[in-house]
Amino acid sequence: MAEVSVTKDAAPVADELVALKNVNKHFGALHVLQDIDLTIARGEVVVVIGPSGSGKSTLCRAINRLETVESGTITIDGKPLPQEGKELARLRADVGMVFQSFNLFAHKTVLENVMLGQIKVRKAEKKAAEEKARALLDRVGVGVQADKYPAQLSGGQQQRVAIARALAMDPKVMLFDEPTSALDPEMINEVLEVMQQLARDGMTMVVVTHEMGFARSAANRVVFMADGRIVEEATPDEFFSNPRSDRAKDFLSKILHH
């Protein structure tokens, strides 16, 4: 009964964690999201790639309603995104977000950054929160930096702390909005390794990135966006070796050959 065919449109309904249906958004005259349909299954790692201005970051941010959409529906674990308020806050706690510019709380230490959400949002005990925070910081390899302020850390370290901060909420899905784009080349790998590990551990992930290596090795599915549309969806192997659309061929030829 259960067909395990890798078709583009129909992910098995029971397992869908994030679903966007017919989503549209404008920035002024720019139609930045055009009829976006996308479902992400539990445990799936979806990498979104595409040229600058194609709407991929907006798509990522729309999933936890940092960007509002004008039409269409976005559901997370079956629940449609509510209006701004307590209910949306609760839902966001289940959706981890990692930003291009890290956005660690500048006035809090690394440890406090990872504890804050647990204590204030999840209402965890301070001691339990600290234990968990230290374990997570060790897991992403910045345990020794726990008592420093974000500004004292390198970009790669900051981004790993940001990942730990998101993981501390036990999210159902993690969104990565160009997590390595603001990093020096030598720090990109340390962040990608943490993300690879997360993917292997079965975390559901949506990753907007320009790291094709990561897309190849960690993604279950590659979504290619251009001009506000999803142009192509395929497995990484299919996409990189045999892109169907001209737009994707053009994009790949520009980034893969130097």
Add this chain to the structure above:
Amino acid sequence: MNVLLDNLSLFREGFIGTLKLTGASALVAIVLGVIVAGFRVSPVPPLRIFGTLWVTLLRNTPLTLLFLVAFFVVPKVLFPDLDSFLLAVAACGFYTSAFVAEAVRSGINTVPLGQAEAARSIGMTFTQTMRLIVLPQATRTVVPPLSSIFIALTKNTAIAGAFNNVDLFNVSKTLSNDGYDITMIFIWITLAYLIVTYAINGLFRLLEHRLEVAR
């Protein structure tokens, strides 16, 4: 002979009056100001509108007019039994809160948007985001303008002296009616005001240094 020595207790009463008016009004202004600044950046449109109205109305009204409203309209229509101290504190506090709100809002605007986005992303409510993430980081920028605002407030409380409150201005009126040399009265009164404003100045400078180290 000497205005100051002859009327030391009256001066003391006026000085304490000014201090009490300034302190109480500053407290009202800072509490209301922070709340109204929060309203002005809130995602809820009615709150934003309320905040904008509050600031526009109070900031653009002459303080004397607010006092007239407080002393002649408010007792008639709302609260008949409020004493003159409370009415004066309300007028000065509400008026100053509009300025505080704008100073706080400018502080909020200096905190990068990503800080608030990160806070919202881990599930904090708007109030938590403001209280735990944005306002603590805004404080440093808000302190210098707040010091100016509170010094202005100190001087503004003189209007309360004309409305049945015993403060330094009120004392100067009393003494000049008693026939003392007006120049000497003003010198002592000015000195007393300077003590208050200079204290505020020093307090905020201290605060500024404190916050500098904390970063």
